[in-house]
Amino acid sequence: MIQVIFKKETAGNREGEVKDVATGYARNFLLPKGFAILATKEELLKIERTKTQKVDKEEKETRQAGSLAKKVSAKTIKIEVKVGPSGNSGQAGKLFGAVTHSQIAAAISKQFGVEVDKHKISSEQLKELGTHEITVDFGKGNKAKINIELAPLK
Secondary structure, three states, X not given: OEEEEEOOOEOOEOOOOEEEEOHHHXXXXXXXXXXXXXOOHXXXXXXXXXXHHHHHHHHHHHHHHHHHHHHHOOOEXXXXXXXXXXXXXXXXXXXXXXXXXXXXXXXXXXXXXXXXXXXXEEOXXXXXXXXXXXXXXXXXXXXXXXXXXXXXXX
């Protein structure tokens, strides 16, 4: 038996996995095809460092997402939109179209300096004047509720 580190996915083995395999299997198939390398002390240390760096990076991303969510949570963003003339009922005019997620993301970026992916905004299309609540997913389980106030363009 010989210990190897898998560099590529193979049947039943994941990348970075360390396993004991038959010497012939390692020398005749895994090593020549580049699926694995011998598990030396140096290579095992590299794997540990890589895992530690990956965990640190994920923790940092989680903290950043949490701070972004706190920064915009429960805030109100005002977006001015074009509206048609008032009808006979005296109500405010209707919007020309709907406010898109791209417009919402641009407004968040402009008012708070926080970049938001438009695909991470969950709301129905906003088609009426007034205040609407939306949810923005910043990733890593961090979500924020934001109020969008649609007002007529002056």
